[in-house]
Amino acid sequence: MRLVEYLLIFFGLVGVYIAVHVPGGPIPVLLVAAVAIVFYLRRATGFDRANFWRRGSLRGVLLLWAAVTVLTVAAVAIFDRDMLFDLPRREPLLWLAIIVFYPLVSVYPQELLFRAFLLHRYSPVFGFHRAAAAASAAAFGFAHLLFGNVIAVVATVVGGWLFARRYQRTQSLLVVSIEHALYGITIFTVGLGQYFYHGSSL
Template sequence: MLLGLLTGWWLRRQPGFDRGDLGRPAALWAAVPSIARLWAGMAVVAVTGIAVLAPDRLFDLPRQTPLIWVAVVVLYPLLSVYPQELVFRAFLFHRYAPLFGTGTVLVAASATAFGVAHVIFGSIWSVLLTLAGGALFAWRYRRTRSLLAASVEHALYGILAFTVGLGDLFYHGVTR
């Protein structure tokens, strides 16, 4: 969170940074149908996958510790998602566009940085899932120029992971 605050402060001081990128609610509303369709499909895949591969884990956080699950649903988007999006999307896109361009290579760099940052959780699944998620969130940010849209999408997938039983891949304090 501190890194996100520092990044936000730094971005606001950059003369070439478009502060509109931090929000753009109209871009979020335009993207909602696409976000919802993709998320609903992935929710079915996630629930089915956990139900088949690890049925004892399915919905373990909301079943076993519902108050922690509610705290995750409420606080995760504000304290974790938006700061991460500031760093891995807004900062990285602004700072490294001169090096990587503004297309696919920049999206890949953002996704890679996001995935590698999750190596601290000690699971290849954490890295692979966040690499894929990072590509999606970077693509969304590039397409909409809305950190709000990328953050909402990121929050939906993170909450899905914590809800269906994958939370321990992304936070060591939430275990079965």
């Protein structure tokens, strides 16, 4: 039954949301879902509440992020030079707002949903290792069909796998949210934000 529930929530309901084009973007839905998930997880058997804010080493996170950022800047410079650092150049206030608010209203709610909730709730179906990470990555990538382009989906499938494995190793939403936020800020800074932007939402 939990497999059916997983499919209904992360592919059925999300698919309907994408098809209907709900006004206002995904942020309000994410925030409501985040509140509900926190209530659920605080009462869920076997979930350690310390996972919400547990500290962990960021060394590996920062090293990988730095390497990926250098490669991303190089790729944009080669293939779409006009867009390199487009947002901070054209709209510095919007760019600054994204840096400040994106981790709070978008990243952490997404990590609650696609990592903490999904990996805990459906562990009886997928276990605790690679199969569960794949389920998280598939759901995360599917949700980004909302943006209507292949780049967003491919990037979030890869990112979803990375974040799921990081969460499995650290059991820290704080660490994985910092990692997610770093990649998101890189995307909006280097000139790829057009592939991850939905109206007025982050």
